[in-house]
Amino acid sequence: xLKVEQNPLFLSMQEGKNYTIYCNYSTTSDRLYWYRQDPGKxxxxxxxxxxxxxVKQEGRxxxxxxxxxxxxxxxxxAAVHDLSATYFCAVLFxxxxxxxxxxxxxxxxxxx
Amino acid sequence: xxxxxxxxxxxxxxxxxxxxxxxxxxxxHLYFYWYRQILGQKVEFLVSFYNNEISEKSEIFDDQFxxxxxxxxxxxLKIRSTKLEDSAMYFCASRARTGQETQYFxxxxxxxxx
Numbered sequence: 001x002l003k004v005e006q007n008p009l010f011l012s013m014q015e016g017k018n019y020t021i022y023c024n025y026s027t028t029s030d031r032l033y034w035y036r037q038d039p040g041k042x043x044x045x046x047x048x049x050x051x052x053x054x055v056k057q058e059g060r061x062x063x064x065x066x067x068x069x070x071x072x073x074x075x076x077x078a079a080v081h082d083l084s085a086t087y088f089c090a091v092l093f094x095x096x097x098x099x100x101x102x103x104x105x106x107x108x109x110x111x112x
Numbered sequence: 113x114x115x116x117x118x119x120x121x122x123x124x125x126x127x128x129x130x131x132x133x134x135x136x137x138x139x140x141h142l143y144f145y146w147y148r149q150i151l152g153q154k155v156e157f158l159v160s161f162y163n164n165e166i167s168e169k170s171e172i173f174d175d176q177f178x179x180x181x182x183x184x185x186x187x188x189l190k191i192r193s194t195k196l197e198d199s200a201m202y203f204c205a206s207r208a209r210t211g212q213e214t215q216y217f218x219x220x221x222x223x224x225x226x
Contacts (some may be wrong), residue, residue, distance in 0.1 A: 031213060033213075033215075035155075041219070042203060042217045042218060042219045042220050043155065043203065043205075043217040044217070045214045045215060045216065045217075048213040048214055050213065088154065088155060090155070098160070098167070098168045099157060099168065099170060100145075100147075100157040100160075101157070102154045102155040102156065102157070103154065104154050105154055
């Protein structure tokens with residue numbers, strides 16, 4: 001079964017703190033995506049990770065991919081209130097057919 | 113900056129009615145997608161479309177659903193006979209070409225089936 005699991009589901013953190021969101025997936029994948037969604041809004045693409053060991057950074061967010069462990073992380077450094085949103089990872093599985101499977105999302109709230 | 117647009121932003125329909133959701137992908141993009149998100153839940157892939165045909169579809173995308181690119185710019189999702197459980201936000205997305213992996217999402221259409 002193709003599964004993508006994120007944890008935590010909810011995260012409340014103080015401004016200035018660091019934290020990591022985890023995304024585990026069940027089988028070999030070609031692509032891993034991270035998206036941000038503000039309440040009532042669409043999805044904004046943050047990162048696309050294509051290979052083992054890939055690391056990408058944008059501002060206070062850094063994403064990494066370990067294909068052997070089937071794990072991606074989204075690390076938040078020195079959180080600010082503007083980062084409050086729901087973060088989704090999504091995986092492209094391509095064993096026979098291509099399917100995009102999203103994780104459950106992590107709702108992040110950064111407290112001032 | 114080019115963006116994906118979707119119409120209508122909201123649609124209310126009666127169960128059993130047909131609805132057509134419209135999307136205008138970014139010009140020159142070649143890959144198109146539909147997703148849905150039931151309120152408060154995760155995003156679910158429905159279908160991908162390339163070269164004027166469906167390239168992949170999920171289990172959700174049954175015979176009630178169809179997609180079309182009627183005129184080279186619009187990309188539509190039709191639900192033939194809506195059910196209550198079709199109520200969701202529907203997002204269209206487009207991607208430029210092979211090797212360019214970022215998908216750009218439209219603002220969504222909120223569909224409510226009564």
